[in-house]
Amino acid sequence: MPFADRxxxxxxxxxxxxxxxxxTADVRPASLHTAxxxxxxxxxxxxxxxxxxxxxxVLGIAPGRLDDAACAVECVHVFSLVHDDLPAMxxxxxxxxKPSTHAAFGVATAILAGDALQTRAFEILAxxxxxxATERLGMIAVLAVATGSRGMTGGQAVDLESEGKQLAAADLxxxxxxxxxxxxxxxxxxxxxxxxxxxxxxxxxxxxxxxxMGLAFQIKDDVLDVEGEQALTGKTHGADAVRGKATYxxxxxxxxxxxxxxxxxxxxxxxxxxxGESAEPLRWMARYIVHRDR
Numbered sequence: 001m002p003f004a005d006r007x008x009x010x011x012x013x014x015x016x017x018x019x020x021x022x023x024t025a026d027v028r029p030a031s032l033h034t035a036x037x038x039x040x041x042x043x044x045x046x047x048x049x050x051x052x053x054x055x056x057x058v059l060g061i062a063p064g065r066l067d068d069a070a071c072a073v074e075c076v077h078v079f080s081l082v083h084d085d086l087p088a089m090x091x092x093x094x095x096x097x098k099p100s101t102h103a104a105f106g107v108a109t110a111i112l113a114g115d116a117l118q119t120r121a122f123e124i125l126a127x128x129x130x131x132x133a134t135e136r137l138g139m140i141a142v143l144a145v146a147t148g149s150r151g152m153t154g155g156q157a158v159d160l161e162s163e164g165k166q167l168a169a170a171d172l173x174x175x176x177x178x179x180x181x182x183x184x185x186x187x188x189x190x191x192x193x194x195x196x197x198x199x200x201x202x203x204x205x206x207x208x209x210x211x212x213m214g215l216a217f218q219i220k221d222d223v224l225d226v227e228g229e230q231a232l233t234g235k236t237h238g239a240d241a242v243r244g245k246a247t248y249x250x251x252x253x254x255x256x257x258x259x260x261x262x263x264x265x266x267x268x269x270x271x272x273x274x275x276g277e278s279a280e281p282l283r284w285m286a287r288y289i290v291h292r293d294r
Contacts, residue, residue, distance in 0.1 A: 155179025181214025
């Protein structure tokens with residue numbers, strides 16, 4: 001069965017796992033837990049959890065051993081979205097087709113919900129003390145580096161500092177390799193912590209794949225932002241460019257941005273050659289990321 005036929009099952013799997021791992025809305029403080037569940041459940045493409053499960057399939061790891069990793073990386077991702085949407089950052093009133101968390105619950109509660117989701121991610125990864133500690137610590141380290149000042153949060157800081165400034169394409173790529181790419185890399189690499197005897201070359205190949213796809217993902221997002229705006233209003237600039245953010249279509253032109261994404265896609269696939277047919281799940285994910293329409 002190709003991964004395409006299993007992807008929907010994995011999305012349902014992580015949805016159930018997240019529901020189980022998040023505090024219920026009737027547990028004090030109820031308002032905070034309600035906001036956390038609102039932000040996380042019932043929406044999103046779950047690309048990062050899917051990458052985690054796909055990487056696990058390539059490495060021969062049972063999905064049950066990766067449920068915590070998939071939930072943790074999604075909690076961190078949603079934490080970043082909740083904070084990105086705040087008035088002090090991107091000031092977005094909508095997220096995943098519904099009011100953003102701060103619009104629904106207020107700014108203060110949204111800030112706290114994001115904070116709590118970040119810490120809950122590492123609480124999930126820490127486990128209950130019955131599983132392999134080395135495996136868990138490895139995953140915690142991978143996700144922590146991806147999330148912190150040398151990863152996603154650092155990229156967010158540079159992104160804010162860069163608003164209204166003229167960036168070179170290389171500067172934008174460096175920003176996005178941290179802001180977007182590091183968490184995608186973490187999703188692919190956390191499963192490697194569950195394979196004690198994994199050859200170094202295999203981890204390097206997966207890291208190369210993830211680096212390429214992390215950047216291709218953001219370029220595709222920028223392209224879709226422009227195409228969506230053109231379809232709705234006829235304008236040639238997306239919402240991010242209107243806010244003063246540098247985007248790949250605005251810096252490189254639409255055609256060159258698409259070619260750059262295609263080149264990264266090809267490089268990502270080449271990195272998987274060493275895995276042979278067993279890499280089909282990640283190849284499917286790469287196609288999905290680059291060819292998606294939303």
